[in-house]
Amino acid sequence: MTSILATDPRSGETTDTGLFESPSAEVDQICQAAKASNLPTSGRVHRAELLRAVATALETHREALVALADTETGLGAARLSNEMTRTVFQFRAFAEMLDTGGYAEPIIEPAAQTEMGPSPDLRRILVPLGPVAVFGASNFPFAFSVPGGDTAAALAAGCPVVAKAHPSHPLTSQRCADLMAEVLERAGNHKVFQIVHGQQAGGDLVMHPEVKAVAFTGSFTAGMHLFRLAAGRPEPIPFFGELGSLNPVIITPGAALARADEIADGLFLSFTGSSGQLCTKPGLVLVPAGHAGERLRLRLAEATRLVDAGPLLNGGIYSAFAAGSERLKNHPGVRVLASSQVHEGRGLYPSALLVQVAVEDLSDELTEECFGPTTILADYKNEDDAVSCIERLAGSLTGTIHAEDSELPFARRLISSLERRVGRVVWNGYPTGVAVTASMTHGGPFPASTNSMHSSVGLTSVRRFMRPVSYQNVPAFLLPEDLTGRT
Amino acid sequence: MTSILATDPRSGETTDTGLFESPSAEVDQICQAAKASNLPTSGRVHRAELLRAVATALETHREALVALADTETGLGAARLSNEMTRTVFQFRAFAEMLDTGGYAEPIIEPAAQTEMGPSPDLRRILVPLGPVAVFGASNFPFAFSVPGGDTAAALAAGCPVVAKAHPSHPLTSQRCADLMAEVLERAGNHKVFQIVHGQQAGGDLVMHPEVKAVAFTGSFTAGMHLFRLAAGRPEPIPFFGELGSLNPVIITPGAALARADEIADGLFLSFTGSSGQLCTKPGLVLVPAGHAGERLRLRLAEATRLVDAGPLLNGGIYSAFAAGSERLKNHPGVRVLASSQVHEGRGLYPSALLVQVAVEDLSDELTEECFGPTTILADYKNEDDAVSCIERLAGSLTGTIHAEDSELPFARRLISSLERRVGRVVWNGYPTGVAVTASMTHGGPFPASTNSMHSSVGLTSVRRFMRPVSYQNVPAFLLPEDLTGRT
Numbered sequence: 024m025t026s027i028l029a030t031d032p033r034s035g036e037t038t039d040t041g042l043f044e045s046p047s048a049e050v051d052q053i054c055q056a057a058k059a060s061n062l063p064t065s066g067r068v069h070r071a072e073l074l075r076a077v078a079t080a081l082e083t084h085r086e087a088l089v090a091l092a093d094t095e096t097g098l099g100a101a102r103l104s105n106e107m108t109r110t111v112f113q114f115r116a117f118a119e120m121l122d123t124g125g126y127a128e129p130i131i132e133p134a135a136q137t138e139m140g141p142s143p144d145l146r147r148i149l150v151p152l153g154p155v156a157v158f159g160a161s162n163f164p165f166a167f168s169v170p171g172g173d174t175a176a177a178l179a180a181g182c183p184v185v186a187k188a189h190p191s192h193p194l195t196s197q198r199c200a201d202l203m204a205e206v207l208e209r210a211g212n213h214k215v216f217q218i219v220h221g222q223q224a225g226g227d228l229v230m231h232p233e234v235k236a237v238a239f240t241g242s243f244t245a246g247m248h249l250f251r252l253a254a255g256r257p258e259p260i261p262f263f264g265e266l267g268s269l270n271p272v273i274i275t276p277g278a279a280l281a282r283a284d285e286i287a288d289g290l291f292l293s294f295t296g297s298s299g300q301l302c303t304k305p306g307l308v309l310v311p312a313g314h315a316g317e318r319l320r321l322r323l324a325e326a327t328r329l330v331d332a333g334p335l336l337n338g339g340i341y342s343a344f345a346a347g348s349e350r351l352k353n354h355p356g357v358r359v360l361a362s363s364q365v366h367e368g369r370g371l372y373p374s375a376l377l378v379q380v381a382v383e384d385l386s387d388e389l390t391e392e393c394f395g396p397t398t399i400l401a402d403y404k405n406e407d408d409a410v411s412c413i414e415r416l417a418g419s420l421t422g423t424i425h426a427e428d429s430e431l432p433f434a435r436r437l438i439s440s441l442e443r444r445v446g447r448v449v450w451n452g453y454p455t456g457v458a459v460t461a462s463m464t465h466g467g468p469f470p471a472s473t474n475s476m477h478s479s480v481g482l483t484s485v486r487r488f489m490r491p492v493s494y495q496n497v498p499a500f501l502l503p504e505d506l507t508g509r510t
Numbered sequence: 511m512t513s514i515l516a517t518d519p520r521s522g523e524t525t526d527t528g529l530f531e532s533p534s535a536e537v538d539q540i541c542q543a544a545k546a547s548n549l550p551t552s553g554r555v556h557r558a559e560l561l562r563a564v565a566t567a568l569e570t571h572r573e574a575l576v577a578l579a580d581t582e583t584g585l586g587a588a589r590l591s592n593e594m595t596r597t598v599f600q601f602r603a604f605a606e607m608l609d610t611g612g613y614a615e616p617i618i619e620p621a622a623q624t625e626m627g628p629s630p631d632l633r634r635i636l637v638p639l640g641p642v643a644v645f646g647a648s649n650f651p652f653a654f655s656v657p658g659g660d661t662a663a664a665l666a667a668g669c670p671v672v673a674k675a676h677p678s679h680p681l682t683s684q685r686c687a688d689l690m691a692e693v694l695e696r697a698g699n700h701k702v703f704q705i706v707h708g709q710q711a712g713g714d715l716v717m718h719p720e721v722k723a724v725a726f727t728g729s730f731t732a733g734m735h736l737f738r739l740a741a742g743r744p745e746p747i748p749f750f751g752e753l754g755s756l757n758p759v760i761i762t763p764g765a766a767l768a769r770a771d772e773i774a775d776g777l778f779l780s781f782t783g784s785s786g787q788l789c790t791k792p793g794l795v796l797v798p799a800g801h802a803g804e805r806l807r808l809r810l811a812e813a814t815r816l817v818d819a820g821p822l823l824n825g826g827i828y829s830a831f832a833a834g835s836e837r838l839k840n841h842p843g844v845r846v847l848a849s850s851q852v853h854e855g856r857g858l859y860p861s862a863l864l865v866q867v868a869v870e871d872l873s874d875e876l877t878e879e880c881f882g883p884t885t886i887l888a889d890y891k892n893e894d895d896a897v898s899c900i901e902r903l904a905g906s907l908t909g910t911i912h913a914e915d916s917e918l919p920f921a922r923r924l925i926s927s928l929e930r931r932v933g934r935v936v937w938n939g940y941p942t943g944v945a946v947t948a949s950m951t952h953g954g955p956f957p958a959s960t961n962s963m964h965s966s967v968g969l970t971s972v973r974r975f976m977r978p979v980s981y982q983n984v985p986a987f988l989l990p991e992d993l994t995g996r997t
Contacts, residue, residue, distance in 0.1 A: 064926075112626055130949040130970075139599055139946065143939065147949040147970075150929060152962070254741035258956045261963065431987070438988055439551075442637065442979050450984040452630065462617040462632040464980040469745045475639070475977040476748065483617075483634075483978065490962040491970065492929050493951040497937040500918070501925055 027193045027220055032097035032334035033370040040193050044221025050228060056214035057154035057183040058233040065212060066504065070179060071121035073215075076206045077178075078114035081107065081170060084202060088195065092164040095192040097334040097370070098297060103164070110165040113172050113459055117179035120482050124505035126179070127489070131508050134496070143496045146506040149489035151181035152261075153235030156228040158249070160240035161191040161336045162300040168192070169199040169218060172459070172480055173238035173263075178215070180488035185234070186218045187225045189241075191337045196220075229253050229262075236488055238479065239264040240302070243392075243470055250473050263487050264473035265466065267392040268420040269306045270454045273409055273437055276315040277427035278451075286425055287322035290398070291330075293453040295375055298333045299396035300340065303421050303454040306392055309382065309409050312402035320360060320379065320400055327361035327377040332396045334371045341371040344395035348376050351397065356384030360400065382412040390416060406433050413440040418468025418475065421447045421454035444468055446475065514680050514707055519584035519821035520857040527680050531708025537715060543701035544641035544670040545720040552699060553991065557666060558608035560702075563693045564665075565601035568594065568657060571689060575682065579651040582679040584821040584857070585784060590651070597652040600659050600946055604666035607969050611992035613666070614976070618995050621983070630983045633993040636976035638668035639748075640722030643715040645736070647727035648678040648823045649787040655679070656686040656705060659946070659967055660725035660750075665702070667975035672721070673705045674712045676728075678824045683707075716740050716749075723975055725966065726751040727789070730879075730957055737960050750974050751960035752953065754879040755907040756793040757941045760896055760924055763802040764914035765938075773912055774809035777885070778817075780940040782862055785820045786883035787827065790908050790941040793879055796869065796896050799889035807847060807866065807887055814848035814864040819883045821858040828858040831882035835863050838884065843871030847887065869899040877903060893920050900927040905955025905962065908934045908941035931955050933962065 024043040030036065045053075062070070081088070089103045096103070120126045127149040134144040155177040159168030166172060169186045177184045188196035200218035207215045219228060229237055229252045237253055237260065239246050246264040253262035274286060294305050310316035335341045352359055358379045366372035375396035380389065382401045389399060403409040413422075422441035426434045441448050446467030457465050457480050465480035466472040472479070477487045499507045512531040517524045532540075549557070568575070576590045583590070607613045614636040621631040642664040646655030653659060656673045664671045675683035687705035694702045706715060716724055716739045724740055724747065726733050733751040740749035761773060781792050797803035822828045839846055845866045853859040862883035867876065869888045876886060890896040900909075909928035913921045928935050933954030944952050944967050952967035953959040959966070964974045986994045 063930075109626060132947050132949040137945075139596060142945045142947060145945060145947060145949040147951055250746065251741070254738070254746070259737065259741070259960060261961065428985070434988060438984070443550075446978065447980040447982060448984060449982045450988070452983055458629045458632060459626065460619050460629060460632060462619040462634040462980055464634055464978040466978070468977075473746060474748065476973075478978060486963075490955075491933065491951040491953070491965060493934040493949055495934060495936040496939055497925070497935060498915070501921060501937070 025221065027190065029095055029193055030337060031094055032336060033368065035369045035371060042193050042197055042220055045219040045224040047223070047227050050219055050224050050231065053185055053217045053219060054154060054228070054231040054233045057185055057217060060183040060212065060214045062178070062183050062212055062215045063151045063181045065181070067121040067124065070181060071118040073207060073210055073212060074114045074118040074175060074179060076210060077170065077203050078111045080202050080206045082111050088198060091198060092192055092195040095195050096164055096336055099333060102297060106163060106165045109459060110170055113166065113175045116459055116482065117175045117485065120485070121179055126482070126485055127505060129505050131506060145493055145495050146502065147491050147493040148503055148506050150492050152488050152490055153182060154233055155182040155184050155488055156234050156237045157184055157186045158225065158237070158239040158241060159186060159189040159196060161189050161340065162297065164192040164195045165199070167240045169196045170203060172484060176484045177238070177488045180485050182488045183215050185228055187228055188218055188220045193220060225249065226252060230256060232258065235260055237262045238487065240479065243267045246473065261487070262473055263477060263479060265302060265479050266470050266472065268302055268467065268471040269390055269392055269416060270303050270419050270421045271307045271309065271413060271416060272305045272423040273309040273413070273425070274311065274316070274319065275426040275430050275433055276311040277430045278425035279311050279315045279319050281427055282425070283318035284322055287319045287326065289453050291323055291326040293455045294398040295330050295332060295396045296455060298335055298373065300336060300394060301455050303457060305398055305423065305454055307390060307399050307401060309403050309412060310400045312404050316402065324361040324377055327375050328363060330363045330375045331366055332363055332373050332375045335373055335395060338371065340394055341373065344373050344393065347393035347395070348374070348397060350388065351376065351378050351393065351399070354386070354389055356380050382408055385412065406436065410436050410440055413437070416444060418471045419445045420465060420467045420471045421445055421449055423449040423452065423454050425451055446471065446478070512708065514677065516582055516680055517824060518581055519823060520855065522856045522858060529680050529684055529707055532706040532711040534710070534714050537706055537711050537718065540672055540704045540706060541641060541715070541718040541720045544672055544704060547670040547699065547701045549665070549670050549699055549702045550638045550668045552668070554608040554611065557668060558605040560694060560697055560699060561601045561605040561662060561666060563697060564657065564690050565598045567689050567693045569598050575685060578685060579679055579682040582682050583651055583823055586820060589784060593650060593652045596946060597657055600653065600662045603946055603969065604662045604972065607972070608666055613969070613972055614992055616992050618993060632980055632982050633989065634978050634980040635990055635993050637979050639975050639977055640669060641720055642669040642671050642975055643721050643724045644671050644673045645712065645724070645726040645728060646673060646676040646683060648676050648827065649784065651679040651682045652686070654727045656683045657690060659971060663971045664725070664975045667972050669975045670702050672715055674715055675705055675707045680707060712736065713739060717743060719745065721747065723747055724749045725974065727966065730754045733960065748974070749960055750964060750966060752789060752966050753957050753959065755789055755954065755958040756877055756879055756903060757790055757906050757908045757910070758794045758796065758900060758903055759792045759910040760796040760900070760912070761798065761803070761806065762913040762917045762920055763798040764917045765912035766798050766802045766806050768914055769912070770805035771809055774806045774813065776940050778810055778813040780942045781885040782817050782819060782883045783942060785822055785860065787823060787881060788942050790944060792885055792910065792941055794877060794886050794888060796890050796899060797887050799891050803889065811848040811864055814862050815850060817850045817862050818853055819850055819860050819862045822860055822882060825858065827881055828860065831860050831880065834880035834882070835861070835884060837875065838863065838865050838880065838886070841873070841876055843867050869895055872899065893923065897923050897927055900924070903931060905958040906932045907952060907954045907958045908932055908936055910936040910939065910941050912938055933958065933965070
């Protein structure tokens, strides 16, 4: 058995967690148990109770979990406690969603005479897909990991979950899993939530015949590897991967002149918060060339120079960020506006980086996501310049516009370009900070996600784990509860 | 350029259609034109008008189109005229859907104070994915082909369509395409609907970077080939394939005793109608062994022996059916109950086939779809026998139960087994005949479809071609019409 090591990002020290990678035979056993679990036939009222019980358990252990996650991720107690609040909120939000049957989209059409002749009594509802594999993310040990939104949505849908722990926080993942499994067992739901560790186990999960969908948040490379596995199975299954995003921001001349300081401060927090390790981090900011953008650039450079960036999550992200920073600095046409001093100590601390380039010098290399505290200010000369730059970009989770009300025609062009390539358009704000609501879309055209038709955050994310079934002339006493038409 | 030949199924004669396979350069041009089309920005009111205009044009040319399709498919004027009625109805149903904005699922959440702090004004709506490739089916030259449900749904969603004509009815496909293109051009929508011919062109379509989704109805082999292409693209795209289905039927002892004649007659029409070339044809019927099922088996055998089956659609289906029939007949444990005389003439006429086997002798080979006028009567001894047989089956579009109200516990077990592996449960009816309504699910677990989360028939099928976009704090004058909250 292969031991699992964990690295403390603040010290750079690696220790043995006492956990082991899950061998293939164990993954098989786990998936078979998931298939046999009674969750799919537990009614929505019971599932709502389960989710609320999980929320309560997490809250009860908040302090210990946050402390543990902090040693594994170095994200800081404040940020992690906020994340825990959000995680608990997610479980309760899905529970509330289950209080009524609307999430399963019942459609009831009684028998009738139609233009096409007599039509039968037909009733449709969404049912769970089956066991779901959830791949936790490095950067959100709670909200996008073991007890994260994917897990909450899958359980809400009635799908047993097998989580793949992220190696950045194995102990946090295991502790959360133990807590959840305990709560669910106590409620009579055996093997409804289980966990595996290790890269091989991840591949085994995706390939397991009893796994019927995969939710993944992580890197493009790992995500695409798993996506191709899922699509290549004898029985292909849906793979919902959130892979990385550039999240372009466009500052109009009017906005740059009217609100340079405010925008610079907002962008600074947005691209350096959590050491730039957010999937909605703004990685490219289109700024008016010359005088109009000058104050904004200067203030952003000043703040970047002085930032004391926290450690990166793991050695892989640290090396990739170092390589990415070098690539940015050495790219033709790129000018370094600011780089920060590296925090003292032997941990995985990065130097934040702000660079400037003309939009015409933007290459595919520059517009790849660089995960960590860096962003590119791209100078544009006129509206056409800005719009054609956007038109060349790949899909993103978000696109942000800072503009004044007087710049309506330009704003219209920007929105119409952005909405064709992002999942969320932000107006006079910042892309980081993802509200957990019914109206949220956290997803977008490839490569932001492998399936742009769904959101991985918010109530509609439950749809990823359900499929419709129609009942034709089935008598009421044999119909699912929410299709009988009784209220 | 490669000429396209067409075969008259009634005479077996092959003639040159005067049409040519579409070379790769032409496919590229067509996809680029689709991308540049103005459909995505045409409002839903305009799109509703387009769909109604197409419906009117098809209706105006009904007689000529039906006659042409009959020579190419041999399905008969009555059946084809019904199909045309349905096709016209589909366009009008989607038009009606567009009369209000609900199909795009707008969710409006104004800014508020929440448990998670202040949340922004957030509004979500579905937008079109982009150009869609529609692969027409052999067995429905209208309703599942060039002017079929996939095309109507994609156009309704705001997606330009490139149809791949099925070689079973190239002239019908081309004629429908010309009619539609003319109507759409007249309404000011250039290159919103286009057509290609030939297998190579089909592959080119699926691989084209500007194509953003594929809808396919056809064989497992062709469908899986295209599915793997779509998933293997640098930018993977969703592939909605309806591939084939066994459509199991279970007759309980009570039903077999009470309604043997009625059920036998219904099943007979269901498995021999359109010469068994329907995706919902019942391919396996579980019948009580011994006395209880005897009358049903005898009556079904008698009807099968006497049927004058119409020709099959093309040489490929003819050969596959002949081979499949031989496989059935020679399978260990299989007993031939009846086979029909082949219709006189040199065309592609099959011999209808009814066989009997014990459920314990059912192999994977037997439970593969055999497209054409044949079905298997599988004897079961008791409830466990029947349920465990269903549990071994792969996904199907439909599952049908004939039972009496007095057999509630058995019926419950059957429904709960079926709903986990089909898209539609039919009670005391027949799976053929697919209502075009909001509550229809025409889809199901693999291999019935490559994506069980969607229906390819009915109003919800529009979802296959849309993705959500959220607008955060975007002022009303820049929002899509259906998100402003004005009515």
